[in-house]
Amino acid sequence: MPTSERIERVNxxxxxxxxxxxxxxxxxxxxxxxxxxxRTCDAVGVLNLDLIGPNPEVLRPNKAISTRADKWLEIGxxxxxxxxxxxxxxxxxxxxxTHLRKDSVLYTDVDFCxxxxxxxxxxxxxxxxxxxxxxxxxIRIPMLGMVQSLNxxxxxxxxxxxxxxxxxxxxxxxxxRLSVAELERLQAKWLGLGEEP
Numbered sequence: 001m002p003t004s005e006r007i008e009r010v011n012x013x014x015x016x017x018x019x020x021x022x023x024x025x026x027x028x029x030x031x032x033x034x035x036x037x038x039r040t041c042d043a044v045g046v047l048n049l050d051l052i053g054p055n056p057e058v059l060r061p062n063k064a065i066s067t068r069a070d071k072w073l074e075i076g077x078x079x080x081x082x083x084x085x086x087x088x089x090x091x092x093x094x095x096x097x098t099h100l101r102k103d104s105v106l107y108t109d110v111d112f113c114x115x116x117x118x119x120x121x122x123x124x125x126x127x128x129x130x131x132x133x134x135x136x137x138x139i140r141i142p143m144l145g146m147v148q149s150l151n152x153x154x155x156x157x158x159x160x161x162x163x164x165x166x167x168x169x170x171x172x173x174x175x176x177r178l179s180v181a182e183l184e185r186l187q188a189k190w191l192g193l194g195e196e197p
Contacts, residue, residue, distance in 0.1 A: 002191045010190045013072070017047040017186075019177040020115035021163055022093065023156060024084060026052040026131050027122040035070075036153035037120075042069035044164045045173075047186075050076040050117075052084050052131070072190070081131040085117070089134060093117040097127050097135035098155060100148060104140040112163035113170050123152055 002010075023041055028034050028051070041049050078084035085095055093115045098107075110116075119135065121127030132138070141150060141158055150158070167173065176183060 022048040085134040104138040
């Protein structure tokens, strides 16, 4: 049976989980990067992480890097961009693709207080044309150096902390953003009253 301290901590963390803010990784091939992204998602209150790719099993979390953050995330696995992004668009999510393109906008000029799915591509290839076709907006992080990219997990962290800043300023951390049913399901899961996390 969980202790009262454990119950209090789980409830406190769940109260800050952000419905309407998702991270999507497409064709990421390095488990190290995916594990670091999982850790960042947990740190900023993201609940849902979606993996797109033919071999998502290569992204098994590295416990030393993720610090087992995967236990506190809802991870979806999808074979194609369409399988992941079409349902999100239908559910009202704005699809934001990170890509260096002439029509891209600064990540700080985006409203993260609405339902948003952030799509990040592979380390070598970036986002596929199939995934880009679903993007409502293309966003970028400014670069002043000779190298025009950041490590994947760093890019995710930079953008998610801006999203957290905006959401905190709008009071999103003052009251749970999850439905009562979702809160109850996750409480049972996290406290080991259902399936042990």
